[in-house]
């Protein structure tokens with residue numbers, strides 16, 4: 707499956723049981739030797755009866771994440787296509803709590819990624835200096851960059867650039883992804899302001915590299931722009947793989963909603979060697 711080109715292998719662990727280890731995840735995600743994807747998503751029974759499913763997210767390098775916005779939308783489509791539920795309002799358990807997914811009559815899927823988190827200890831982020839107009843200075847290879855830092859259930863650094871086409875995604879992205887100021891590493895967004903309701907964005911994702919789209923990254927960039935007064939509350943996010951929509955009231959405790967396309971591409975059986 708994919709959401710605007712951010713692609714996933716989604717595994718039903720309700721009608722089957724697998725004890726997947728990081729080596730299995732890396733094999734499945736390997737685009738030459740395995741199936742190939744940005745993330746592997748696990749569909750599991752909930753641990754609490756009031757919820758519908760449990761949702762676990764693993765990056766291509768085998769690391770687990772607490773959030774995947776595009777993946778959540780594909781998750782909602784998957785469980786309905788596989789007749790694991792008929793509901794249109796889903797409560798899904800993630801590593802950080804629960805998230806609401808809604809499937810409209812026209813098939814559009816909205817994901818509630820919860821309220822953004824700016825508390826640096828929860829991102830986690832250890833800033834070199836104090837926040838100034840929602841930005842921090844971050845020294846990378848001798849140069850200081852201005853970044854926004856927040857969590858959408860997973861950590862994000864957001865840089866504002868004049869042009870995403872010219873942004874140093876492949877060089878600066880990995881240096882910030884593994885910067886010591888982010889003890890759990892970080893997803894790195896490069897945001898270009900188009901208007902008060904539109905941005906262009908490229909994301910170097912933690913544990914993957916640059917992806918065609920990043921749902922939580924789109925939310926993090928839009929929230930950062932709204933917080934700095936550069937964007938209105940509804941933002942169209944143009945990514946290399948397609949368009950996502952983010953809405954957030956601007957109130958710190960209000961939830962961030964993500965909408966966008968989903969697609970089911972292929973279904974099959976994978977043979978996992980005992981790892």
Ligand SMILES: N[C@H](CCC[C@H](N)C(=O)O)C(=O)O
Nearest residue numbers: 771774775776860912921922
């Ligand atoms: N690489 C991210 C997880 C996937 C996020 C992205 N695919 C999305 O749609 O939010 C992380 O390690 O936090």
